[in-house]
Ligand SMILES: *[C@@H]1O[C@H](CO)[C@@H](O)[C@H](O)[C@H]1NC(C)=O
């Protein structure tokens with residue numbers, strides 16, 4: 451059911467209603483449900499606090515996507531507070547005789563892919579659709595994406611947190627996406643105590659934490675039983691730690707993993723405790739992963755061996771070991787790993803791994819079995835032209851492979867300092883293009899990624915070098 455009235459007329463009706471706020475509130479009793487969204491939207495933008503509060507209480511749909519509206523009109527604290535105050539009615543008798551309390555989800559997420567003005571269409575997916583099925587007596591869910599960093603909570607979030615604390619039984623603060631940047635642990639704990647941790651599906655922790663701090667955070671992680679994606683970045687060992695302390699912290703973390711039965715994506719970036727302990731981390735993972743990204747970490751050959759034997763890697767779609775130095779590591783475990791995931795692997799990233807010709811050549815047979823591969827990136831490795839050509843021949847059968855990002859071949863370097871001769875590079879690139887043509891793969895995109903000689907940023911060459919703008 452849409453609104454048939456011409457937009458102008460609707461706008462006029464809404465504006466005239468809002469001219470007398472008390473009248474508008476009284477009219478809510480009789481107001482058709484479809485008029486709520488435009489009226490609410492206008493009341494919110496026009497800072498009519500009383501009307502906003504009353505409309506939250508009389509909201510005729512299960513979901514109120516306030517976040518979508520807040521994206522359009524950056525709200526003043528006062529009007530946001532009025533909307534939150536509307537939730538208070540839950541603990542008192544409903545003042546409106548005609549309507550029952552319908553609101554079940556207050557969605558404060560700004561990127562929730564919801565259009566505020568189609569809230570009544572009834573076909574909307576996701577949380578709001580789910581809300582239809584719920585009991586009216588269930589607590590109201592407040593959905594929010596939390597980013598804990600310096601300066602949080604701001605005044606709005608503080609107000610919301612206070613409300614949640616006061617109305618613990620009737621308001622559930624749910625957070626699908628949780629980002630933790632730098633913030634003292636005590637403050638983090640205070641906020642997380644108010645969040646339904648089983649609602650968290652996506653967690654990013656990037657705080658430059660010491661391992662001990664991560665250990666203190668670990669019990670919260672264990673409660674996020676519906677977590678699908680976990681990113682840990684910049685966790686460092688504690689210098690001069692007491693003996694056994696590190697072990698204790700690592701096991702505090704890994705002992706939570708068995709609770710994470712829905713984990714599909716694991717990103718470990720700049721984590722200093724992995725070397726010699728990857729086995730311990732992997733052993734605690736109970737289900738197959740879709741994404742495994744271990745980047746900018748030190749790991750040993752034994753670690754890689756354990757990785758290749760871990761049951762959780764057999765269905766990987768994305769694998770990244772970018773920035774992991776594999777120079778002095780045998781290629782066998784990596785070969786086994788790629789072979790094992792070959793039926794599902796779509797995206798392989800081996801940038802800056804220090805992989806040399808002989809190691810790379812040994813991987814090629816396994817690579818040629820990756821029938822689902824679409825993207826392969828291995829920039830920043832010292833590979834010769836002959837091996838690049840060999841790669842081309844090994845990938846002929848990979849019908850889905852459409853993007854290959856490769857390093858400037860060794861032959862294009864002018865000196866030992868890694869200065870690339872651009873003319874030579876263009877020539878070698880043209881040669882690779884020609885081989886692609888000969889193999890019947892003209893549409894495959896091959897990019898060469900190298901640090902720009904001028905600024906050090908990576909540039910891509912296809913077909914001519916594209917340099918940074920100086
Ligand atoms: C972690 O944060 C830093 C900036 O503080 C950023 O450069 C880096 O990309 C982040 N890491 C991840 C994996 O998101």
Ligand SMILES: *[C@@H]1O[C@H](CO)[C@@H](O)[C@H](O)[C@H]1NC(C)=O
Nearest residue numbers: 775776777778779802803804
């Ligand atoms: C990688 O490790 C080797 C020795 O195993 C070392 O010689 C090399 O400098 C390292 N590369 C980087 C970029 O750290």
